[in-house]
Amino acid sequence: MRTVLANIVMAFTLLHCQSGYSCTALFVTDAWIREPPPMAKIAAGYFAIENRSDRELTVTALSSNCCERIEMHRTILTGDRASMSPIDELTIPPHDTVKFSPGGSHLMLIHPRIAMGQGKLVDIEFQCVDGAVSQTSFEIVTVR
Amino acid sequence: MLANQQNPRQSDVNIPGFLWLDPPTIDSFVLSNSDGSEFTEAQMAEHWTLVVFGFTNCPDICPTTMATLNQLHEKLIEDPRLSEDLQVVFVSVDPERDSHEILGDYVHYFDPSFVGVTGDDESLRRFAKQFSTLFMKVDTAGVPGYSMNHSASVLLVDPALRFVSVFSLPHEIEDMRERLLQIVTFIEAAG
Numbered sequence: 001m002r003t004v005l006a007n008i009v010m011a012f013t014l015l016h017c018q019s020g021y022s023c024t025a026l027f028v029t030d031a032w033i034r035e036p037p038p039m040a041k042i043a044a045g046y047f048a049i050e051n052r053s054d055r056e057l058t059v060t061a062l063s064s065n066c067c068e069r070i071e072m073h074r075t076i077l078t079g080d081r082a083s084m085s086p087i088d089e090l091t092i093p094p095h096d097t098v099k100f101s102p103g104g105s106h107l108m109l110i111h112p113r114i115a116m117g118q119g120k121l122v123d124i125e126f127q128c129v130d131g132a133v134s135q136t137s138f139e140i141v142t143v144r
Numbered sequence: 145m146l147a148n149q150q151n152p153r154q155s156d157v158n159i160p161g162f163l164w165l166d167p168p169t170i171d172s173f174v175l176s177n178s179d180g181s182e183f184t185e186a187q188m189a190e191h192w193t194l195v196v197f198g199f200t201n202c203p204d205i206c207p208t209t210m211a212t213l214n215q216l217h218e219k220l221i222e223d224p225r226l227s228e229d230l231q232v233v234f235v236s237v238d239p240e241r242d243s244h245e246i247l248g249d250y251v252h253y254f255d256p257s258f259v260g261v262t263g264d265d266e267s268l269r270r271f272a273k274q275f276s277t278l279f280m281k282v283d284t285a286g287v288p289g290y291s292m293n294h295s296a297s298v299l300l301v302d303p304a305l306r307f308v309s310v311f312s313l314p315h316e317i318e319d320m321r322e323r324l325l326q327i328v329t330f331i332e333a334a335g
Contacts, residue, residue, distance in 0.1 A: 034207055037200070037253035039246050044203035075204050080312055082205045082296035083282065102208040103313070109203075144211045144254045 023126055023134035025053035031138040035118055043116055045107035045138050048099045051092035058129040059090040066122045068111035075103055118142040159326050167306040173271045178248035178260035185305055192230045193301040197294045199238035200250040205296050212315045214254045219321050225328055236262040237279040238292050275299050275307060302331055
């Protein structure tokens, strides 16, 4: 009975590990938010995220006090037509870096609650699949 | 490069996106300027006009393109042929959310001289069709409610109201500047 129970616990642990683990192996760099034009209800954020672990890691959600909600999206070009598609989960392969950059994948900061002026820092939390959280400061940059 | 500026022919130029020899002419249209006035073909005649479609709730591609156009505009108006006659027109395909006030604030954030226009759905579709482009409202989950699919190209109309060039992505400022000046030179030589 104890052996069966031990096997069940081990199986659960392995499954848990294989599905991803702590955000502590994720390193976010080049994090910035494009200063939104006045009255804009949505801003875009960009960054590079590196997975320094030997396992695939998955970001499932982002949050911040700066705005009502944050979503991940990618801009898709079909011919000359631009459309956006949501990214439900962001999976970063082991020892790889994924970049969010203008014209491609981006954070969508919906309904800002603060004035998003040049130079201000905005803290954004990345939530991983195991519930762990990693926080990164994004600098607001004027690009025009 | 131009082989003969006095008598240019289609074969003389190899400019990507240039629609010569038979560029379509822009027919009459009525849109609404963010200042409340009508925006028609009369406001485009005698100008070189860069047209871009978008909407102010577009967080990525639209502000990226507008920032590019602002930097391109600054370079192009150094050319005496364009200093007085170049305009940038942002066409909002989202009149439901883009009021005149929002639209004006949006375009003037990038450059006070930029023009923001919109219109009712039919007027916008007729205008877009002249550039052989479409736009589409797409429902999305969550707060924004919907998004708009639209052309990401920058379109050039000459002073004779001919749709003469398409600048597709990627938009590299120096490349666009060179192509546009080549087109101006070619068309002025063509008469």
